Amino acid sequence: MRGMLSFNLLGLKEGINPLEIKLSGELPLFRQLDVDLAGTGTLSGTIDKRDDNLYLLHLSLRVPVYFACRRCLETFVEEVRSDFTVVAMRRGSRDDEGFGEEDVILLEPKKNELHLEEYAREFFLLNLPSFPLCREDCRGICAGCGADLNKNNCSCVG
């Protein structure tokens, strides 16, 4: 089954086309990831259609996620933000020179469906914090008395 992150390029006009897609947690994009979504995500940006064979996508993926702070274990919500650029090019239509740094999607001749699911997933994973903290200076929990040092003073002596 196709995800919501596929769309047809045929309907686009030449030049800049705005894009905004709401992302529910049901999407395959989020399947089997160990993340707890805190709301609806958004994929927004623009598709710049140069001609029938070349499309430049500047996209921003924003997804609110629940994290457990690694120091104090409090749950908090943070928006995971990934900005990425993708070039979609018809296979064999031109030299791919100059696009080496970016991700290039090769469109098969006569195919106009663009699938962004796996790109979005990849960039989302890249931008997940590996050591989430509720705040930069979280003081964590005392290993001795278990006090949440953000809220209480530690009662340990020595």
Ligand SMILES: [Zn+2]
């Ligand atoms: Zn914390």
Ligand SMILES: [Zn+2]
């Ligand atoms: Zn203590």
